[in-house]
Amino acid sequence: MAQMTMIQAITNALDGELGRDEKVLLFGEDVGQSGGVFRATDGLQKKYGEHRVFDTPLAESGIGGLATGLAIQGFRPVMEIQFFGFVFETFDEIAGQAARMRFRSGGRYTAPITYRAPFGGGVKTPEMHADSLEGLLLQTPGLKVVIPSNPYDAKGLLISAIRDDDPVFFLEHMKLYRSLRQEVPEDAYTIPLGQANIVRPGKDVTVVAYGAMVHTAVKAADEWSKTRGIEAEVIDLRTISPLDMETIVQSVKKTHRAVVLQEAQKSSGAAAEIVAQITENAIYHLEGPVLRITAPDTVYPFGMIEDEWLPTPDRVLRGLEKVMSL
Amino acid sequence: MSKQTAVRHREIGLSDEQVLDMYRTMILARALDERMWLLNRAGKLPFVVSCKGQEGAQVGLAFALDPTRDYVAPYYRDLGVVLRFGQTARDVMLSGFAKREDPNSGGRQMPGHFGSRKNRILTGSSPVSTQIPHAVGMALAARMRNERLVTYTSFGEGSSNQGDFHEACNFAGVQKLPVIFFCENNLYAISVPLARQVGCERIAQRAEGYGFPGVTIDGNDVLAVYEAARTAVNRALDGLGPTLIEVLTYRINPHSSDDDDRVYRSREEVDEAKQRDAIVTFGAYLRSTGVLTADKEQALLRDVEQVVDEATAYAEQAPYAEPQEALGHVYAQ
Ligand SMILES: Cc1ncc(C[n+]2csc(CCOP(=O)(O)OP(=O)(O)O)c2C)c(N)n1
Numbered sequence: 083m084a085q086m087t088m089i090q091a092i093t094n095a096l097d098g099e100l101g102r103d104e105k106v107l108l109f110g111e112d113v114g115q116s117g118g119v120f121r122a123t124d125g126l127q128k129k130y131g132e133h134r135v136f137d138t139p140l141a142e143s144g145i146g147g148l149a150t151g152l153a154i155q156g157f158r159p160v161m162e163i164q165f166f167g168f169v170f171e172t173f174d175e176i177a178g179q180a181a182r183m184r185f186r187s188g189g190r191y192t193a194p195i196t197y198r199a200p201f202g203g204g205v206k207t208p209e210m211h212a213d214s215l216e217g218l219l220l221q222t223p224g225l226k227v228v229i230p231s232n233p234y235d236a237k238g239l240l241i242s243a244i245r246d247d248d249p250v251f252f253l254e255h256m257k258l259y260r261s262l263r264q265e266v267p268e269d270a271y272t273i274p275l276g277q278a279n280i281v282r283p284g285k286d287v288t289v290v291a292y293g294a295m296v297h298t299a300v301k302a303a304d305e306w307s308k309t310r311g312i313e314a315e316v317i318d319l320r321t322i323s324p325l326d327m328e329t330i331v332q333s334v335k336k337t338h339r340a341v342v343l344q345e346a347q348k349s350s351g352a353a354a355e356i357v358a359q360i361t362e363n364a365i366y367h368l369e370g371p372v373l374r375i376t377a378p379d380t381v382y383p384f385g386m387i388e389d390e391w392l393p394t395p396d397r398v399l400r401g402l403e404k405v406m407s408l
Numbered sequence: 409m410s411k412q413t414a415v416r417h418r419e420i421g422l423s424d425e426q427v428l429d430m431y432r433t434m435i436l437a438r439a440l441d442e443r444m445w446l447l448n449r450a451g452k453l454p455f456v457v458s459c460k461g462q463e464g465a466q467v468g469l470a471f472a473l474d475p476t477r478d479y480v481a482p483y484y485r486d487l488g489v490v491l492r493f494g495q496t497a498r499d500v501m502l503s504g505f506a507k508r509e510d511p512n513s514g515g516r517q518m519p520g521h522f523g524s525r526k527n528r529i530l531t532g533s534s535p536v537s538t539q540i541p542h543a544v545g546m547a548l549a550a551r552m553r554n555e556r557l558v559t560y561t562s563f564g565e566g567s568s569n570q571g572d573f574h575e576a577c578n579f580a581g582v583q584k585l586p587v588i589f590f591c592e593n594n595l596y597a598i599s600v601p602l603a604r605q606v607g608c609e610r611i612a613q614r615a616e617g618y619g620f621p622g623v624t625i626d627g628n629d630v631l632a633v634y635e636a637a638r639t640a641v642n643r644a645l646d647g648l649g650p651t652l653i654e655v656l657t658y659r660i661n662p663h664s665s666d667d668d669d670r671v672y673r674s675r676e677e678v679d680e681a682k683q684r685d686a687i688v689t690f691g692a693y694l695r696s697t698g699v700l701t702a703d704k705e706q707a708l709l710r711d712v713e714q715v716v717d718e719a720t721a722y723a724e725q726a727p728y729a730e731p732q733e734a735l736g737h738v739y740a741q
Pocket residue numbers: 111140142164168171485534535536563564565566567568592594596597598659663
């Protein structure tokens with residue numbers, strides 16, 4: 083099996099899907115000839131031709147609308163937003179149009195689009211590039227939201243996203259693009275959307291995370307196991323919509339304590355939703371309040387301090403200490 | 409020695425001092441740009457976005473504006489414009505190093521994201537074209553207050569595809585607002601060439617649909633840009649409405665310090681563009697008219713080098729912002 087970085091796994095998944103289904107199209111800014119600003123689509127235009135892998139003009143609203151038009155006519159568009167922060171330019175096309183097409187038409191039209199976008203902090207790129215805006219997408223019925231934490235999952239989840247009959251937002255954390263390698267099968271495989279993964283079993287406390295924060299959580303959990311002998315169970319959500327509450331609740335029933343980790347600002351995001359659902363579904367199993375470990379409710383900061391602004395393993399440890407003491 | 413007959417800049421009303429000032433601004437922009445690029449390659453600056461090749465057009469335009477009267481909403485390559493509007497070499501370097509004293513955003517944004525209230529420069533942001541409707545709003549504000557001024561906004565040709573550009577032009581056209589839309593057409597939007605961006609021949613043609621004039625000018629002809637800009641300024645001040653000025657220019661460097669332009673354009677094309685670079689051609693013009701003597705040129709270059717050295721040294725040792733400063737300025741205190 084080949085060792086791949088996450089970006090290679092993504093290219094590999096796109097390549098496979100373009101080869102499998104001629105209805106799959108790939109477009110966005112700089113994705114064609116140059117292969118994308120992060121090289122995610124490297125070589126694909128050459129292999130599949132300009133009619134299937136193409137550069138668009140610089141206008142996200144138009145790109146999003148184009149994707150919807152193609153999708154309702156039976157294509158499987160995979161469109162790239164060069165940085166997640168530029169989702170605002172095309173937010174109506176995604177949340178107001180594509181995500182509601184099925185509902186509005188009473189199921190007569192659907193828009194099975196895959197939106198890909200790099201995002202995430204810790205790579206010294208400032209606001210609008212590093213922001214974790216996934217909370218905005220969560221309150222969009224009709225849209226699924228996927229955030230892989232490793233190369234293997236990225237491939238399986240991206241293939242599922244492309245084959246899914248609803249629009250899916252697939253978010254690629256920039257810090258994970260090239261920072262780890264993993265065995266990734268060359269052949270296609272899928273990971274179901276809405277199925278979390280227990281990446282570190284434990285019995286004392288549940289830690290829920292997604293994206294790059296999964297690695298922060300595991301690091302903190304390992305450290306804690308060594309120094310304190312307390313075993314945290316780390317759940318990698320893989321998709322934040324739909325949410326695999328079953329796995330979370332199961333875990334909480336075992337550990338009776340939970341913390342939720344996210345890179346995004348604290349208020350009203352994925353973590354807040356998870357906390358609410360834990361209390362709705364497992365309050366009598368809890369021995370204390372569920373805590374959130376997140377960024378503060380301020381704008382993404384300058385590079386020099388982003389590592390402190392984002393939840394660090396240290397802050398996770400402090401959160402864990404607190405949740406154990408409650 | 410200077411030939412008194414038919415000297416082009418004097419014919420259009422520019423003094424020798426003014427054209428020398430223009431040239432110095434171009435040279436300073438270039439020197440700062442090149443220094444930042446070097447510092448990036450040396451691992452000292454995280455990111456640079458370059459003005460190289462576009463300084464002549466920027467300076468030609470900016471000298472038709474009045475930095476004490478007008479407002480500018482520039483895009484990230486407009487180093488020549490912000491220098492004209494009073495940003496200093498130090499300011500530029502502080503921004504490059506993302507230091508606390510950076511007047512643009514105190515290191516909160518990438519370099520090239522200009523902004524300075526005291527210099528009448530609107531704070532911009534990363535999503536392209538967002539500044540264009542802002543300039544229109546500022547022009548409407550001026551009209552409402554009976555202030556006689558012009559707002560300037562700039563963008564690349566690729567960015568002229570954004571809805572923001574079209575919606576802003578439309579509004580300004582309807583209201584006949586005093587706006588100058590300045591499109592710096594450098595033929596590429598990152599890797600995507602002009603022909604893949606627009607179906608029309610000239611970006612300037614887009615103005616017609618919004619009911620105001622659009623002109624296309626050779627961006628390496630500093631004086632031609634100045635003249636077109638002055639016409640547009642007068643039109644705006646006379647209440648006749650906006651103008652779209654498209655300059656044909658070239659970005660000599662890759663899109664940014666993270667870009668590799670060898671993937672999408674040939675070295676021959678870049679080398680050929682370097683020959684037409686306004687720094688070269690305007691310098692030659694000034695020498696031929698006797699305005700730029702060898703002595704003056706040497707003094708100018710020495711002075712610019714010193715200014716850039718000083719700015720670099722200052723910015724490099726300047727402090728970063730304190731971590732807690734990153735949490736402020738979200739709401740009014
Ligand atoms: C809304 C938005 N989409 C994408 C980007 C990424 N991006 C930054 S600059 C650029 C190309 C701009 O090209 P052009 O308008 O021609 O200006 P130039 O850089 O050539 O001067 C792109 C795609 C962005 N900053 N904002």
